[in-house]
Amino acid sequence: EPEVTQTPSHQVTQMGQEVILRCVPISNHLYFYWYRQILGQKVEFLVSFYNNEISEKSEIFDDQFSVERPDGSNFTLKIRSTKLEDSAMYFCASSDTGTGVYEQYFGPGTRLTVT
Amino acid sequence: LAKTTQPISMDSYEGQEVNITCSHNNIATNDYITWYQQFPSQGPRFIIQGYKTKVTNEVASLFIPADRKSSTLSLPRVSLSDTAVYYCLVGGHNAGNMLTFGGGTRLMVKP
Numbered sequence: 720e721p722e723v724t725q726t727p728s729h730q731v732t733q734m735g736q737e738v739i740l741r742c743v744p745i746s747n748h749l750y751f752y753w754y755r756q757i758l759g760q761k762v763e764f765l766v767s768f769y770n771n772e773i774s775e776k777s778e779i780f781d782d783q784f785s786v787e788r789p790d791g792s793n794f795t796l797k798i799r800s801t802k803l804e805d806s807a808m809y810f811c812a813s814s815d816t817g818t819g820v821y822e823q824y825f826g827p828g829t830r831l832t833v834t
Numbered sequence: 835l836a837k838t839t840q841p842i843s844m845d846s847y848e849g850q851e852v853n854i855t856c857s858h859n860n861i862a863t864n865d866y867i868t869w870y871q872q873f874p875s876q877g878p879r880f881i882i883q884g885y886k887t888k889v890t891n892e893v894a895s896l897f898i899p900a901d902r903k904s905s906t907l908s909l910p911r912v913s914l915s916d917t918a919v920y921y922c923l924v925g926g927h928n929a930g931n932m933l934t935f936g937g938g939t940r941l942m943v944k945p
Contacts, residue, residue, distance in 0.1 A: 723877075750930045762878060762921075762935040774930050810877045816929045821866070823933060825877025 721745045723826035725811050731832045732801055740796045740829045742811030751794045752812040752823060753786065755779070762810070768794065801833045836860045836924040843940040852909045854939050856922030859903045866927040867898060867905045872919045872938070881920075882907070885927075909941075917943045 724743045732738050744751050753765040767774040768786055785797045794813075798805055808830050812823040839857040846852045858867070866885050870878040882889055884896040884905070895908040909916060919938040925931055 752932070754933075761937060762872070762933075764932040764934065767930055767932055769930055775932055777932075808875070812877070812933075814929050820883050821927045821929060821931070822868070822880035822883065825879065828875070828877050830875075 721824075723811055723813055723824050725809075725826040725829050727829060728827065729830045729832070731834065734803060734833055735800050738798050738801055738831065740798075740809050740811075740831070742794045742796075742826055743792050744794055744811065744813030745815075745824055746792070748813035748815045748824070750774075750814045750816070751786075751788070752814075753796045754810045754812065754825075755807040756810065756828075757804075757807045765796070798831075801831075803833050806831055806833045836862060836865055838922045838924055838936045840920075840922050840936065840939045842937065843942065845942045845944060846912055847944050848913055849911050852912050852916075852941060852943075854907045854909075854920055854922075854941070855904055856907070857904045858922070858924045861902050861924050864926060865924045867896065867902075868923045868925075868933075869894070869896065869907045870921045870923065870933075870935075872921065878921065878933075878935070883927075912941075912943045914943050914945060917941060 726741045751768040756762045766776040766780045783799045808828040810828045811826045814823045836858045868883040869881040872878045882894050882896045889896045897906040921938040
Protein backbone atom coordinates (compact mmCIF):
# COMPACT_ATOMS: atom_id res chain seq x y z
CA GLU A 720 0.00 0.00 0.00
CA PRO A 721 1.42 3.44 -0.90
CA GLU A 722 2.37 5.61 2.04
CA VAL A 723 3.61 9.06 2.93
CA THR A 724 7.17 9.09 4.21
CA GLN A 725 8.93 11.74 6.28
CA THR A 726 12.52 12.45 7.17
CA PRO A 727 14.11 12.76 9.60
CA SER A 728 12.09 10.94 12.23
CA HIS A 729 13.63 13.14 14.92
CA GLN A 730 15.38 16.48 14.58
CA VAL A 731 17.05 18.34 17.39
CA THR A 732 18.01 21.94 16.78
CA GLN A 733 19.01 25.02 18.69
CA MET A 734 16.76 28.04 19.01
CA GLY A 735 17.24 30.43 16.13
CA GLN A 736 18.43 27.78 13.70
CA GLU A 737 16.73 26.93 10.44
CA VAL A 738 15.25 23.47 9.93
CA ILE A 739 13.84 21.74 6.90
CA LEU A 740 11.45 18.86 7.33
CA ARG A 741 11.02 16.60 4.35
CA CYS A 742 8.10 14.58 3.09
CA VAL A 743 7.47 12.33 0.13
CA PRO A 744 3.72 12.29 -0.52
CA ILE A 745 1.92 9.45 -2.26
CA SER A 746 2.98 9.62 -5.89
CA ASN A 747 -0.32 10.35 -7.65
CA HIS A 748 -1.59 12.79 -5.05
CA LEU A 749 -1.87 16.45 -5.89
CA TYR A 750 -2.78 18.05 -2.53
CA PHE A 751 -0.26 18.31 0.25
CA TYR A 752 -0.53 19.43 3.84
CA TRP A 753 1.46 20.04 6.97
CA TYR A 754 0.04 19.64 10.46
CA ARG A 755 1.70 19.79 13.83
CA GLN A 756 0.94 18.34 17.22
CA ILE A 757 2.49 19.73 20.35
CA LEU A 758 2.94 17.00 22.97
CA GLY A 759 -0.39 16.21 24.62
CA GLN A 760 -2.33 18.64 22.45
CA LYS A 761 -4.52 18.57 19.35
CA VAL A 762 -3.37 18.03 15.81
CA GLU A 763 -3.29 21.51 14.24
CA PHE A 764 -3.45 22.42 10.58
CA LEU A 765 -0.59 24.53 9.26
CA VAL A 766 -0.85 24.76 5.50
CA SER A 767 -2.22 23.15 2.36
CA PHE A 768 -0.52 23.22 -1.03
CA TYR A 769 -1.80 22.57 -4.53
CA ASN A 770 -0.54 23.30 -8.01
CA ASN A 771 2.70 24.73 -6.64
CA GLU A 772 1.11 27.28 -4.39
CA ILE A 773 -0.34 27.59 -0.93
CA SER A 774 -4.10 27.01 -0.92
CA GLU A 775 -4.80 27.75 2.71
CA LYS A 776 -2.80 28.46 5.82
CA SER A 777 -3.53 28.84 9.51
CA GLU A 778 -2.52 31.61 11.90
CA ILE A 779 0.32 29.40 13.09
CA PHE A 780 1.90 29.48 9.63
CA ASP A 781 3.56 32.87 9.93
CA ASP A 782 6.51 34.37 8.06
CA GLN A 783 8.89 31.99 9.79
CA PHE A 784 7.36 29.07 7.90
CA SER A 785 7.55 28.24 4.22
CA VAL A 786 6.74 25.24 2.06
CA GLU A 787 8.16 24.09 -1.19
CA ARG A 788 7.85 21.29 -3.69
CA PRO A 789 11.38 21.39 -5.09
CA ASP A 790 10.92 18.46 -7.45
CA GLY A 791 8.29 15.97 -8.47
CA SER A 792 8.40 13.95 -5.29
CA ASN A 793 9.44 15.96 -2.24
CA PHE A 794 7.42 18.42 -0.20
CA THR A 795 9.28 20.41 2.43
CA LEU A 796 8.47 22.58 5.42
CA LYS A 797 11.08 25.13 6.41
CA ILE A 798 11.15 26.94 9.71
CA ARG A 799 13.47 29.90 9.29
CA SER A 800 14.38 30.68 12.89
CA THR A 801 13.13 28.08 15.32
CA LYS A 802 11.66 28.96 18.70
CA LEU A 803 11.23 26.75 21.74
CA GLU A 804 7.48 26.64 21.10
CA ASP A 805 8.05 25.09 17.68
CA SER A 806 8.89 21.82 19.43
CA ALA A 807 6.23 19.40 18.22
CA MET A 808 5.49 16.45 15.96
CA TYR A 809 5.11 17.63 12.39
CA PHE A 810 2.94 15.53 10.13
CA CYS A 811 2.84 15.70 6.37
CA ALA A 812 -0.28 14.49 4.58
CA SER A 813 -1.47 14.15 1.03
CA SER A 814 -4.73 13.53 -0.79
CA ASP A 815 -5.88 12.97 -4.33
CA THR A 816 -8.67 14.59 -6.30
CA GLY A 817 -10.88 11.52 -6.55
CA THR A 818 -14.57 11.57 -5.91
CA GLY A 819 -16.24 9.56 -3.20
CA VAL A 820 -14.50 9.26 0.12
CA TYR A 821 -12.18 12.15 0.91
CA GLU A 822 -9.30 11.16 3.13
CA GLN A 823 -5.89 12.49 3.88
CA TYR A 824 -2.99 10.12 4.22
CA PHE A 825 -0.62 11.06 7.00
CA GLY A 826 3.05 10.31 7.32
CA PRO A 827 4.68 8.99 10.49
CA GLY A 828 5.79 12.46 11.54
CA THR A 829 9.02 14.24 12.40
CA ARG A 830 9.59 15.02 16.05
CA LEU A 831 11.21 18.45 16.24
CA THR A 832 12.93 19.36 19.47
CA VAL A 833 14.15 22.94 19.84
CA THR A 834 16.61 23.52 22.67
CA LEU B 835 -16.82 25.42 11.23
CA ALA B 836 -18.96 22.91 13.13
CA LYS B 837 -17.70 22.22 16.64
CA THR B 838 -17.54 18.61 17.76
CA THR B 839 -17.90 17.21 21.26
CA GLN B 840 -16.88 13.68 22.18
CA PRO B 841 -15.96 11.91 25.43
CA ILE B 842 -12.41 12.52 26.56
CA SER B 843 -11.81 8.87 27.34
CA MET B 844 -13.41 5.43 27.33
CA ASP B 845 -12.41 2.04 28.66
CA SER B 846 -13.37 -1.29 27.18
CA TYR B 847 -12.37 -4.94 27.25
CA GLU B 848 -11.16 -7.15 24.48
CA GLY B 849 -13.96 -8.65 22.43
CA GLN B 850 -16.49 -5.98 23.31
CA GLU B 851 -18.21 -3.63 20.91
CA VAL B 852 -17.30 0.01 21.46
CA ASN B 853 -19.50 2.91 20.50
CA ILE B 854 -18.11 6.44 20.54
CA THR B 855 -20.61 9.21 20.06
CA CYS B 856 -19.79 12.66 18.74
CA SER B 857 -22.06 15.71 18.90
CA HIS B 858 -21.97 18.27 16.12
CA ASN B 859 -25.04 20.45 16.54
CA ASN B 860 -23.93 23.09 14.04
CA ILE B 861 -23.16 20.74 11.16
CA ALA B 862 -23.67 22.42 7.79
CA THR B 863 -25.54 20.94 4.86
CA ASN B 864 -22.35 20.31 2.90
CA ASP B 865 -20.40 18.84 5.80
CA TYR B 866 -19.34 15.21 5.99
CA ILE B 867 -18.48 13.32 9.17
CA THR B 868 -15.13 11.60 9.26
CA TRP B 869 -13.35 9.59 11.92
CA TYR B 870 -9.60 9.21 12.28
CA GLN B 871 -7.55 7.01 14.59
CA GLN B 872 -4.18 7.95 16.06
CA PHE B 873 -1.71 5.71 17.84
CA PRO B 874 0.98 7.28 20.05
CA SER B 875 3.76 8.94 18.05
CA GLN B 876 2.07 8.18 14.74
CA GLY B 877 0.08 10.22 12.25
CA PRO B 878 -3.72 10.04 12.21
CA ARG B 879 -5.23 7.32 10.06
CA PHE B 880 -8.59 7.53 8.29
CA ILE B 881 -11.21 5.09 9.55
CA ILE B 882 -14.56 5.93 8.00
CA GLN B 883 -16.60 8.74 6.48
CA GLY B 884 -20.30 9.34 6.01
CA TYR B 885 -22.96 11.89 5.26
CA LYS B 886 -26.15 10.28 6.55
CA THR B 887 -27.66 6.98 7.74
CA LYS B 888 -25.18 4.15 8.09
CA VAL B 889 -21.81 3.41 6.56
CA THR B 890 -19.86 0.21 7.16
CA ASN B 891 -16.41 -0.86 6.11
CA GLU B 892 -14.04 -3.64 7.16
CA VAL B 893 -12.96 -1.71 10.24
CA ALA B 894 -15.99 0.09 11.65
CA SER B 895 -19.54 1.30 11.23
CA LEU B 896 -20.74 4.86 11.36
CA PHE B 897 -24.28 5.67 12.38
CA ILE B 898 -25.72 9.09 11.58
CA PRO B 899 -29.28 9.99 12.58
CA ALA B 900 -31.58 11.92 10.29
CA ASP B 901 -30.88 15.29 11.93
CA ARG B 902 -27.09 14.70 11.56
CA LYS B 903 -26.43 16.51 14.85
CA SER B 904 -24.51 13.54 16.17
CA SER B 905 -22.79 10.42 14.95
CA THR B 906 -21.62 7.17 16.49
CA LEU B 907 -18.51 5.26 15.56
CA SER B 908 -18.93 1.56 16.29
CA LEU B 909 -15.92 -0.73 16.61
CA PRO B 910 -16.93 -4.40 16.72
CA ARG B 911 -15.02 -6.78 18.98
CA VAL B 912 -12.11 -4.53 19.92
CA SER B 913 -8.65 -5.89 20.61
CA LEU B 914 -5.74 -4.46 22.58
CA SER B 915 -4.38 -2.99 19.36
CA ASP B 916 -7.44 -0.74 19.06
CA THR B 917 -6.16 1.31 22.00
CA ALA B 918 -5.76 4.74 20.43
CA VAL B 919 -7.24 8.22 20.22
CA TYR B 920 -10.29 8.50 17.98
CA TYR B 921 -11.17 11.83 16.38
CA CYS B 922 -14.53 12.91 15.02
CA LEU B 923 -14.18 15.57 12.31
CA VAL B 924 -16.88 17.52 10.54
CA GLY B 925 -16.16 19.47 7.41
CA GLY B 926 -15.91 19.74 3.69
CA HIS B 927 -15.61 16.80 1.40
CA ASN B 928 -13.49 18.38 -1.29
CA ALA B 929 -9.87 17.61 -2.00
CA GLY B 930 -7.76 20.30 -0.40
CA ASN B 931 -10.03 20.91 2.55
CA MET B 932 -8.11 21.24 5.79
CA LEU B 933 -8.91 18.87 8.64
CA THR B 934 -9.83 20.35 12.02
CA PHE B 935 -9.08 17.99 14.87
CA GLY B 936 -10.61 18.27 18.31
CA GLY B 937 -9.38 16.62 21.44
CA GLY B 938 -10.54 13.14 20.46
CA THR B 939 -11.56 10.19 22.60
CA ARG B 940 -8.80 8.16 24.18
CA LEU B 941 -9.92 4.53 24.04
CA MET B 942 -8.20 2.09 26.34
CA VAL B 943 -8.84 -1.59 25.63
CA LYS B 944 -8.02 -3.87 28.52
CA PRO B 945 -7.41 -7.62 28.46
